[in-house]
Amino acid sequence: MTDLSTTSVVSLPAVGDYVALLKPRVMSLVVFTGFVGLYLAPGHLHPVLAMIAVLCIAVGAGAAGAINMWYDRDIDALMRRTETRPLPAGRMVPGDALGFGCVLAAASVLVMGLAVNWAAAALLALTIAFYVFVYTVWLKRRTPQNIVIGGAAGAFPPIVGWAAVTGDVGLPSLLLFALVFFWTPPHFWALSLYRCGDYARAGVPMLPVVAGARETKKQMLIYTLLLWPLALAPSLAGLAGPVYFGLAVALNALFTLAAIRVWLDAGERAARQMFAFSILYLFLLFVFLVIDRAPGLAEAGG
């Protein structure tokens, strides 16, 4: 009797466990890219509605993360990186996580539609559905291309932000989409290089598990080189000016250097460093997009 009571005491999830379900670190980058899409879009959106749009993107991304954790709770328990998450650690009942994710997903789409516009709401719904059904359910456990195709889910937020202002999908927003889309493989493969054992144990066919480290490093280098034209394109497309162009060249040079170091390094140190730098790379690239659109700098840059 005492044991049963104690078990039920431990299994009551804390507020922090619900926050953890939202994958706050992933969410922060998604929210930022969504905000940049919104900021760069031509037209005007009331600041309050803009804040609501960003909030909806955040909640939608978090909801997708919660549903992902519910579906992946079996393999999360097998990986060191994820074994302490609320579900594999036994701090939460699976149904709670699923319900939490579904309610947030529905609420974020509904509020986006009511407050901003239904095009942005539909794109947000597509983003959540893509992450849950295409990436999590369909691709993740089936193909080493999981994060290549599934990466689209993380690339949608700039389009959602753009659509929140304009009501449609503009060509520049597709450029931002492509940038995040091609950034995702080297970012995730850097992580999977030094977490290869985790993925192998869980039976997730990440590229290093299926094709080996050498092939993964080659693919990372190819994607890093493909990022060059995409990262520089905003300047050529009139989305940003020469300030962005110069900084993007420097960032891409560093990112390529990181990929070359991974290629040459037999250990996992370079991969760890590249993973950390990849987050900074995307963050700074989008920061520079915002800076180069700031009135003062835009004028100074011509």
Added chain:
Amino acid sequence: MLSAMDDRQARQRARNRALLAVLLGLVALFYVMALVKMGVF
């Protein structure tokens, strides 16, 4: 056992407060949203 019950009650209280905050936040959100849509500011 007693401290475990205390812990459970503390967690329950924290969850209730978080839920209250979320509900109040939603009310405020819809209120501000309505004002903006009506062109009040």
